[in-house]
Amino acid sequence: MKISKPILLSLFFILLSFSGAFSQKSNGPIFSKTTYQGNDQVYKDYPLAADEFYNPILQGCYPDPSITRKGGDYYLVNSSFAMFPGVPIFHSKDLVNWTQIGHVLDRKSQLKVEDSGISAGIYAPDILYNQYNDTFYMITTQFSGGMGNIVVKTKDPKQGWSDPNKLNFSGIDPALFFDEDGKAYVVHNDAPDKGKELYNGHRVIKIWEYDMAADQVIEGSDKIIVDGGVDIKQKPSWIEAPHIYKKNGKYYLMCAEGGTGGWHSEVIFVSDNPKGPYIPAPSNPILTQRYFAKDRKNKVDWAGHADLVLGPDNKYYGVFLGIRPNTKDRVNSGRETFILPVDWSGEFPVFENGLIPMEPKIKMPKGVTENKTGKDGFFPNGNFTYTEEFKSDKLDYRWIGLRGPREDFMSISKYGVEIKPFAVNIKEVKPISTLFYRQQHKDFSFSTTMDYKPASEKDLAGITCLQSEKFHYVFGVTKKGSDFYLVLERTEKGTSTIIASQKIELKGAIQLEVKAKGDDHEFSYSIDGGAMKNLGGVVSGDILSTNVAGGFTGTLLGLYATAANDAVPQ
Template sequence: MQTRKQKAIRKIKIGACLFAFALLYSCQSMRSGDEKVDGEPIFSNFEYVGNDKIYDENPLLEGQFYSPILQGCYPDPSITRKGDDYYLVTSSFVMFPGVPIFHSKDMVNWQQIGHVLDRESQLKVGTAGISAGIYAPDIMYNPYNDTFYMITTQIASGIGNMVVKTKDPKAGHWSDPIKLQFDGIDPALFFDDDGKAYVVHNDAPDKGKELYEGHRVIKVWEYDVETDQVIAGTSKIIVDGGVDIKQKPIWIEAPHVYKRNGKYYLMCAEGGTGGNHSEVVFSSDSPMGPYIPAANNPILSQRHLPRDRQNKVDWAGHADLVQTPGGEWYGVFLAVRPNEEGRVNTGRETFILPVDWSGEWPLFEAGLEPLKPSVRMPKGAKNEMNTGQYFPNANFTFADRLDGDRLDDRWIGLRGPREKFVHETKNGLIIKPFAVSIKEQKPISALFHRQQHITFSASVEMDYTPRSEMDFAGLTCLQSETFNYVFGVTKSDGNYYLVLERTEKGLSKIVARTKLDEAGKIRLKVTADGDNYQFSYGISNGPYNNLGSMMSGDILSTDIAGGFTGAMIGLYATSASDTKL
């Protein structure tokens, strides 16, 4: 028999449970995105379509696959192999998460398995410029402790050179960074047959010995795998300036060491990551040098070819080699595909070539000839790149309804985690706007997809009601915080407007606008054919209408905007817009 007090306590407990259940249900309902919130855009049905004519004009023959294997801003590739598993990483600068990582069984069909740096404890780029952050990651498998290493330079937050580790790249869970005690950039690890480890990297000449602008050196250190630090007092300069310092070569960098037939080979980029870029090679009887350059350097370059060649691929260099289980050699490297104006909007991409190492020196097959869009596949490979199972290349369509529970790995943020501003619901992707403009060097509430083709279209549906003149949401085409287009909806004097704004060198100008009858659902689209970009919109199920005239893609090119990144297409929202009508 319960007392009155016990009954009262029971009622209180039941009431508390009901209240907790109601609160939980309410929170889940709010998170579900069933209710539209003014000032928070809902994006849905994103579609990116690439349509470069070079692929239509050059269909694949039996035994071929297309290069680049990673289109868009995927520069500075590094590759390693464990058994028949290949892993590849590229630079990511202030993209968050950082260092995209890909897996393949044959070097033809690649899958993105995530990012190496996916936590704020690993990646601290919150106030860095877009071309700072993560430079030239090197991935290396150490068979002596069955561990994968990713070593890189983080140009932000005073971190500098660093290394992270994992036993299984497919599972992720890379360690937090271990800061390394040396200067310079572009570090790479080498594990010798006896289990000893070494680090090579780019650095400045000794103090007072710099001979000219761009004069750099390559250093080597012994590396302690127990402490994950270089061994003090072991550093040595093994290349001074480049192949021939009398010719004043610039920016010797991106070193990698390989061992073959008892000899050590040091391969480096030389000439700077631009029109003079190349790959050169040296050899030695010891990992510590001295290293002697090959007589036939460079072994990869496009710098000597006619500038007006058709379907030009340029800037080739910054390479890494890998050997297949069957003994074939291949090399991944960066290069660019300029548009008809010679501008580089897709950024530096990851290319691949077979490597002939039948003689003393490795040589990229046809690497000194105009690069072609297709290369021969490794023995036993089958091209399945555009079947939907693998990361696509050539011409393809990427469609994302944005209504799932996990973002595709191709979507990235800038300077901070995506999870802090996005929420996927059954109605689409909600972007919760930060009080930060896209022009600031801070984490911004924008989700980006790389521009991967010279000719492309990107479209998205948006449901959005701005609350004030400080609210803005829509599409952006961005090269950096100071060079970009924003195309979206804002509010002024109680009216709603669709606005196209161009920012060049940090100075913004509204180039087109139109008054909208009402806020709410709108379709936004950008199309590009080489240097010509057109922004258009659609209401309900009606046709697309152009907003403004054709715009130049000049500000989206690295040769105009500078820096190291390629153009990106973003879904953007802010509550701190400075766009004034």
């Protein structure tokens, strides 16, 4: 039978497309059913009553919270450092039940973190609704891409944000304030004037007048309104994260003091004028956990970096960061978002129960009748299981990239999510081809099913527990000669060690799992769908802790692929 030339050409292109598809599948892993399960003892010991909810409200690496309100709608944002997209944004009607509605900085034109370390990038975003022009503003410091301090805005946080406007001042932690007379101001942390630094950690709070038409500070309008902190004679460290509030005709300046660590706190000042002078409250701090026993049960520490909002019950509430270290005082889940009611019946606000050891649960605001966390799209809280089969066209907002968009390396099909490996190793300060999920519990498991056959020794795919580019575990499949191997690698201070490796028969999908109980981590696998087999024994999670690895993030659990593997099986 004679086949015409057009038909031959069509068959050729069809075969070519199939060839390309198979080639791509052989080089990129497909991850299907992936499950995160949290199982902390504290939630078993403290079951909720009908009118209670758990603290923190956002578990895992959601630090530096800022909150604002428009009518009955609340919006909350967090620092995101080099994570992409940046600045997760949440919405609530009642301060109890939260949904993530996206990210403020979700485009390369807004977020330039492609060559920044994991703890650079976005610091301390401030979100504020301006009722006088019906506009939301988000102002932050971007330590990357030559950006510095920036502001973006929108009429509707659910519909995306503008490209950033670069602001003409140095320092960090900027926040906006809109006054009734139409004037606007920016306050921020900065260094003292040149030659006037008195001690290590000496910082100041500055204020600028802000031109809303130009979205820019007014040159020459800057003024130092706090020097050092509450009492400079005591050499207070790292006065930062300022916010101005107006109540009963007076201006209140609230700041963090003591640094993000064991001496962290929140302090308050008052003035008759937005530009000061500001007088500290006699009862500072108004929030801290620094005075209590180090071995207290269910310890919450490092409390501070707060923001206030009027709640649905016409009572003030404050969101702030805190940590929940494990029994070895390790901080693997990072700084989390907590909330407490605030008593502002006197001249100065005070966080209720914020000056005693914090409890794992609190009462819901009066009038809120249902705790819906973990149901109907609301963010989960307490112990929970989250299973992702990657069957939706839209990836859940909890999955993030590092230094670049997820869409640059992943695609979703009926088989799961396929990751196209970059020729970049996880140790490099570049965008990496990894989907990340935040660790949210001390005791957890993270497992996935992976369909993958590496083509060479430079190919590896699997899971990772990552604190930074210099501190992490990699547990994945690679090739050595003509054989397939499973390898467990530990990287500390940038130096990698192979903990264990195992030659495997790779005929189909493989299940990979990391399970942690506090500091003890175990990595396991199954190649036949049967019982999981451990590789490498019990290993320490020490390198996944902020107070070991340094930096500002919590542990990220990742689905990882690379075409630049350097983990050689033994």
